Amino acid sequence: MPQPSVINDLLSAITDNRIFGERRKPRRASRETLVEMIEALLGGRGEASATEKAGDFLRAYRDLDYAGRTFVFRTLAHDYGPHAETLKAAAEAYIAAPGEAAAKALQKAAEPRRVELFRRLNNITGGTQALVALRLELMERIAHHPDLWVVDDDLKRLFNAWFNRGFLDLREIDWQTSAAILEKIIRYEAVHAINGWDDLRRRIDVPDRRLFGFFHPRLGDEPLIFVEVALSGAIPTAIGPVLAEDRTPIDPRAATTATFYSISNCQDGLRGISFGSFLIKQVAGDLARELPNLKTFVTLSPVPGFAKWLREEAARPTSAVDTPTRDLLERLDHDPAFLTDPALAKAAEVALMPLAAHYLTVARDAKGRVIDPVARFHLGNGARLEQIDFNADPSERGIKNAFGMMVNYRYVLADVEKNHEAFVGDGKVIATPAITKLARTVKVAERPPSDAPRQLAPPKKSEPVEG
Structure with missing residues (x-):
């Protein structure tokens, strides 16, 4: 679970004086003030006004404690859904006289008001990053506040649109890539830890190893997901030889197999937004065009469950x-x-x-x-x-x-x-x-309705193990 300081640092970077003018002394907003800020942001019409109000809201959110942020999410869940009477009237109008105009009116009435709030926050510089950070905090609360799933569902639908394949930029990451991105690759690697710069160089600065990542223009140099690829003459059956320090590289033109041996999602706030399928298929297609001898595309994957x-x-x-x-x-x-x-x-x-x-x-x-x-x-x-x-x-x-x-x-x-x-x-x-x-070859007996699981006895650490 990310530490609160990580979220605070991100929001501080987004809401610092480079974007919103002089940073104000932190002062925790009251619940009434937070609601007033939400209403003001939804009611604003001019672009400059909307930017200022969005900045005010993000600054206020940044300075809240855990309970205050939970209050914001619960307020959005309970008070900023569709307007019930408007939705009812639109539904009755559509039933009475179906048509394109009535359908559009019904669709508009059915949209939760909080969706427009998220759109307005997304429009400002750094707003997309802020919303990704907000969703991460939201997801951490859902287990204890299941009523918040409606807010997460709205953010997830928006993210699926904003982060669709058409907006993603595929980049090959090599030793010439900026140090800022390379540091993030080391930090975000989630499958096989990268043990410093020498280990990273062995994975990206040799001819038979590649690394590709998806980026989004609104997130700058923050990778969304990346995949590490090993080129070889056969399907690997163990991770050790792939990561070995004393491995002898091969000429990529002689390789017949491309192995995706590590796929890491970098933004926890985008959990559930699928990038991996696009990434693997595009990388496989690009490599097949670059190296015609490649005939086999496989993964070397963990079995975590x-x-x-x-x-x-x-x-x-x-x-x-x-x-x-x-x-x-x-x-x-x-x-x-x-x-x-x-x-x-x-x-x-x-x-x-x-x-x-x-x-x-x-x-x-x-x-x-x-x-x-x-x-x-x-x-x-x-x-x-x-x-x-x-x-x-x-x-x-x-x-x-x-x-x-x-x-x-x-x-x-x-x-x-x-x-x-x-x-x-x-x-x-x-x-x-x-x-x-x-x-x-595995035979499974039918589970009777009253079948209650028994627990295996925990291992006795003092008991000798026979060879």
């Missing part, structure tokens, strides 16, 4: 996890370095690979979706589940999340649209026959 799902599944008496595998899971919990023990690692591979295939292709959450968020992302983009890689990420995080497993999703450009439709329309996971066959 597998270990959690498997432990929960193992806790059910009637589940896909048999008793020997339950016992094995307890042994693996005792020994997080199990991959260094050949016998234990082999036992884990035999037991867990079919369950991983089942998890990715068959298992569903309460909403009927594929459980793993990374799988949903790539399958929803039209990728194919290509292979599951055991002992691919032996890091502490890789062991904790997926017992060291990673996955390759393959983007066959000619099949992307067809695969996307099959997944989104029918819920069908497109996977290789080998993975489908592996998943079928």
Whole structure:
């Protein structure tokens, strides 16, 4: 969760004297004053007046504490929706005499008043950044204030329009890119941490490595999302060789495979706004034109939900996890370095690979979706589940999340649209026959209505682990 100071610093930069004139001494606005400022901003007509009022509101918001900011969101949720009487009259008019004019009037009446507030804030210099920051704080409150979802829904719809593909700028980021952007790449990397400038240089300043990012003109040098690409002669089955310090680069013209091994969203306030599908497809297309020898486009992806799902599944008496595998899971919990023990690692591979295939292709959450968020992302983009890689990420995080497993999703450009439709329309996971066959070896008993999950006993750290 971002610290309040991060949001304050951003709002201070947006509302400093370069934009709105001399910065005023912070003075916390009363709730009545905040409402008056909202009304004034919505009631303003002139551009200069609207800019000044938007600046006043953002300055006031910046100086609020947590409770004050929550009050702003709750006020927007409860008092700035559609005007009920106007909406009712417009609906009755449309029912009585349907037509384009009546439909437009109904559409206008149905729009919440807070949407116009967001538009006016967005029109000022720095306003887009401010709204992204506001949404981040809003999302942090929804768990405790579920009534705020209507405000988030409005912001999300606006962001989907403002950040659509037509407004995004794809840039290749290399060692000549500005230091300000490179620092942000180091900071925002969310999958495989970049350990300083030397590590970054190994990822972007060699001929067989690339990095691309989407930018938006209203956010300047703030990347929205970026992807790191490795060019190679085969599909990688582990992250270690991709990131190795002593790796020998290859001539990119000899590469046959482009691997998207890290995709990082940079703006938490834009969560739920999809950029990744556009990014991967455009980068794949651009690389295919630049390097005709590239025939294979894959990811090397984490499986962040597998270990959690498997432990929960193992806790059910009637589940896909048999008793020997339950016992094995307890042994693996005792020994997080199990991959260094050949016998234990082999036992884990035999037991867990079919369950991983089942998890990715068959298992569903309460909403009927594929459980793993990374799988949903790539399958929803039209990728194919290509292979599951055991002992691919032996890091502490890789062991904790997926017992060291990673996955390759393959983007066959000619099949992307067809695969996307099959997944989104029918819920069908497109996977290789080998993975489908592996998943079928897992037998799942029907869960009775009264099936209450049991808890696995926590590992006893003092208990020795047999090799």
